[in-house]
Amino acid sequence: MxxxxxxxxxxxxxxxxxxxxxxxxxxxxxxxxxxxxxxxxxxxxxxxxxxxxxxxxxxxxxxxxxxxxxxxxxxxxxxxxxxxxxxxxxxxxxxxxxxxxxxxxxxxxxxxxxxxxxxxxxxxxxxxxxxxIMPDGQVHEYDATPGQTQYAFPNDFAKSRMVTKARHIEVAAVADNGDRRLLQFDEDYDVANLGDETVVVQLAEALPASERLVITAGRSRVGAKPVLGLFGADRSKIVPAPTLTIKATGFQWGWRYSYPEFGDFEFDALIAAEADVGRELYRLAATNDIVVPEGETVRIITTATDVIHSWTIPAFGVKIDAIPGRLNETWFATDQVNTFYGQCSEICGKDHAFMPISLRVVPRDEFEAWVDEQRELNGMEPVFAGQELAAADSGEERQAALQ
Ligand SMILES: [Cu+2]
Structure with a gap:
């Protein structure tokens, strides 16, 4: 038996x-x-x-x-x-x-x-x-110089987050048309000076002039990893630091979103009427979507004005409480151009079931056009139309360009 x-x-x-x-x-x-x-x-x-x-x-x-x-x-x-x-x-x-x-x-x-x-x-x-842990990966891009096989990047992370293992580095060759070829450690390249101020990547052979070298460095390696370190493929990758911050404020009954790096414009997202969005999207669709650029890391900060709410997008694996008087933060990054839905996930009163979350992922240029449009609606000048801000790589640079 x-x-x-x-x-x-x-x-x-x-x-x-x-x-x-x-x-x-x-x-x-x-x-x-x-x-x-x-x-x-x-x-x-x-x-x-x-x-x-x-x-x-x-x-x-x-x-x-x-x-x-x-x-x-x-x-x-x-x-x-x-x-x-x-x-x-x-x-x-x-x-x-x-x-x-x-x-x-x-x-x-x-x-x-x-x-x-x-x-x-x-x-x-x-x-x-x-x-x-907020991702802090850094992306370094280099135009290929004929014959060059050695590339160096600064290891300027906080001490506990410094690059000390080959696993903290990803090296890719990116062609003009955007095709990305991941190079293999040991086979295609070697790494020297791990843990020092400047880390050196030594390629086995120089890249053709049609390709750029992209080194991603950092400890924020996320994604499908072998189960208990033993079974299955490792599809994890190093996630770059956020390029965008969004603040989500829950209230009875809806969400208010603001984009502090772009002049802090804000808008409310309430439940969209069934007559407008149809039965299938009713209670998922909101009157305004959050818009984020494809492939970039987004920091989301949550709080609330009255009682505890909870912000979630199930497809992102993200759920975080929105608590009055407190700020919580988490992050997400997706390559999928799509619209995603979530719903308030902390019972917050009689209309708890009527505060949907809808988020649209769009290509970078569409995102910039949308930001300019939102700024205009809030009485601000556009920031992306031909300004230095378009060239800014980080939130801080954008902040500086705005002032
Ligand atoms: Cu709620």
Whole structure:
């Protein structure tokens, strides 16, 4: 009987792992296929396809660890129940034993759950830290000079965040048409002076003049990683520091967004009427979308004016409380040009279900046009139309250009 249970348990875990595999593939397919909106599927029970590296990491954790565990535990407990019902029924076991303790069983039912919780804890802490720590990756671009194989970049991070391992560097060759070719450490390049003030990347051979060298450096490596460091591919990448900050303020019942780096223009996003957006998007669509540029890291700061609300986009793997009198921050970055939806996720009163979150990811030039339009609506001059601001690389440079 015991052997049968062990076999059933193992089969359940193997089944769960194999069932989990296709959803990784779906994530990848969804990333390639661009749709115009990402809304919940009617009667769907799965997670939204991952649109950010954090969401990818969450999905691996869910598919490869949580789902097999919950199926395994459910099957095991059900098996025990069935076994007890049959083997120890009044008919099969008319004279029950009268003992009340069994040390071995008690040690096992304490130790095994502790072990299970530890297995869950390790990837959980990893996830919590990537969600909480603002990415600080730096991108350095170099035009290829004929014959040049050595490139250096400053290792000017905070001490605890300095580049000290080959894993903290990504080297890519980018062609004129935007095609990106990731170079392999050890094969295509080597790294010297790790942990020093200036790090040197030594290419095995010089790039053709048609390609630029792009070095991304930093410790904020996020994305699907091998499960427990053992199984599966490493699709993580170094995430650059944010180029944009958005402040989201929850109120009863809607969201107010402001863009502090662009003159702090702000707008309200209330629930859009069903007649305007149709039944499928009702309670997802808002009267105004948050607009962000594709492929860039966005810092989101949340607060509230009355009670606690919670800002979320499930496809991004982002959920963060908006608390009166406090600022919370998190981040996201997505390559998908799409519209994403979320809803207030902290019960906040009678219209809690009527404060949707809608976010539109657009190419950089569309984003700039939108910013200029919003500034105009708020009585400000455009900033991107032909000004030095267009050339600014960071939030600070933009801030400086605005003053
Ligand atoms: Cu709310």
């Amino acid at each position: 015991t052997r049968l249970l062990v076999a059933a348990f193992t089969a359940a875990i193997l089944f769960a792992i194999s069932a989990a595999e296709p959803s990784f593939a779906q994530d990848a397919a969804a990333a390639v296929q661009e749709t115009t909106v990402d809304r919940p599927d009617p009667k769907g029970i799965g997670l939204r396809p991952a649109a950010t590296p954090v969401a990818e990491e969450i999905h691996v954790f869910y598919d490869a660890i949580l789902v097999p565990m919950k199926i395994g535990i459910s099957v095991f407990v059900l098996g025990l129940l069935v076994w007890v019902c049959i083997r120890y029924s009044k008919r099969a076991n008319p004279n029950p034993k009268k003992f009340s303790h069994n040390t071995l069983v008690e040690v096992l039912w304490t130790a095994i759950p502790v072990f299970i919780l530890l297995i869950i804890a390790v990837p959980s802490f990893e996830l919590l830290s990537v969600e909480d």
